[in-house]
Amino acid sequence: MIKKPTCSPRHDIFLPEPATLARKRALTEMETFFEFRLDSGKSLGHKPGQFVEVSLAGIGEAPISVSSAPADNNSFELVVRRVGNLTNALHSLPVGGKAGLRGPFGTSFPVETAMLGKDILFICGGIGLAPVRSAILHVLEHRASYGNITILVGTKTPAERLFVDELSAWQKYENVKFYETVDRADKQWKGNVGVVTTLLPKLALDLPRTVALICGPPVMYKFVILDLKAMGMKEDAVYLSLERLMKCGVGKCGHCQVNHLYMCQDGPVVNYTDISKVREAI
Numbered sequence: 001m002i003k004k005p006t007c008s009p010r011h012d013i014f015l016p017e018p019a020t021l022a023r024k025r026a027l028t029e030m031e032t033f034f035e036f037r038l039d040s041g042k043s044l045g046h047k048p049g050q051f052v053e054v055s056l057a058g059i060g061e062a063p064i065s066v067s068s069a070p071a072d073n074n075s076f077e078l079v080v081r082r083v084g085n086l087t088n089a090l091h092s093l094p095v096g097g098k099a100g101l102r103g104p105f106g107t108s109f110p111v112e113t114a115m116l117g118k119d120i121l122f123i124c125g126g127i128g129l130a131p132v133r134s135a136i137l138h139v140l141e142h143r144a145s146y147g148n149i150t151i152l153v154g155t156k157t158p159a160e161r162l163f164v165d166e167l168s169a170w171q172k173y174e175n176v177k178f179y180e181t182v183d184r185a186d187k188q189w190k191g192n193v194g195v196v197t198t199l200l201p202k203l204a205l206d207l208p209r210t211v212a213l214i215c216g217p218p219v220m221y222k223f224v225i226l227d228l229k230a231m232g233m234k235e236d237a238v239y240l241s242l243e244r245l246m247k248c249g250v251g252k253c254g255h256c257q258v259n260h261l262y263m264c265q266d267g268p269v270v271n272y273t274d275i276s277k278v279r280e281a282i
Contacts, residue, residue: 051105124154
C-alpha cells in the first residue's frame, strides 16, 4: 500500500532544501549538537518527535530526529551520533558549511491533544533523550498547559550523558521531578546506578492522569512497558518513539516497513495500543 506523504508543504518532498550550520559543539565522544538554519529563512515547521532527512552532496542522506522545540524562526537543532559515512562527515562539517534537508516527516508526540492538562512522564535512554528533548522543551515553554512533569534519564556511563547543563536547569522548574541513572558508575558519580527501570519505584504518579513518553534503545521498551503496566498505567497512555532506518521518509521505499506499518509515516511516534501486537515492532 502506498502511503500518503506527510511533509511540510514548502517544497518538493524529494528535493533537499539548503541549510547552513550555525553552531556545533561536542556533547560526548560520539555525539555532537548541531544548530542549522534554513537558507530560505522559513521555519522548519516540525512538531516534537518528528525527524528530517539530512544530506551532504556526494556522501549520502540519513534520518535525524529534531531535538529542538518548534519555533517561528528558521533555526532547528539536531544531535548526531557518529555511526557511518554521513554522520562522520557531518561531525567534520565546519560552521558555515552547507547541508541538504528534507522534511519534517513522521508522526509526533501529542503535545497539543492527549497530553494537554495531563501529568507527563518522560522516560529517556541514551540518545533517546534527543527527540524527547523537543517535547520536554515544548512542555516547559507552555508549562501552564500541563500538570506535574517527571523526567527519567538513563545512560550507560556518566561520560555518555547528553545536555548535562540542561538537565540541571530542568530540575528548577515548578512541579518538575527529575531522576537520573547510569548503568556503570565512575568514581565521580554519586547518583543512582542501574537501568532506567530502577527509577520507577521512586515515583508517586497519579496514573489516571499520567501520559508516558518513551524513547531509547530497543531492549529498553519491553522492560519499561512491563513495569508501567504492572504499576497500573493504561496502554493507551503510553507513547513510544521507534527508531528504524528511514530512507525516502514518505512511505514509498519500504525500507522502514514493519509488517503493515511504515515507520516513517505511521511512526516514529506510536501509541502502544497500535503496535502492542505487531510482531517485531518493539
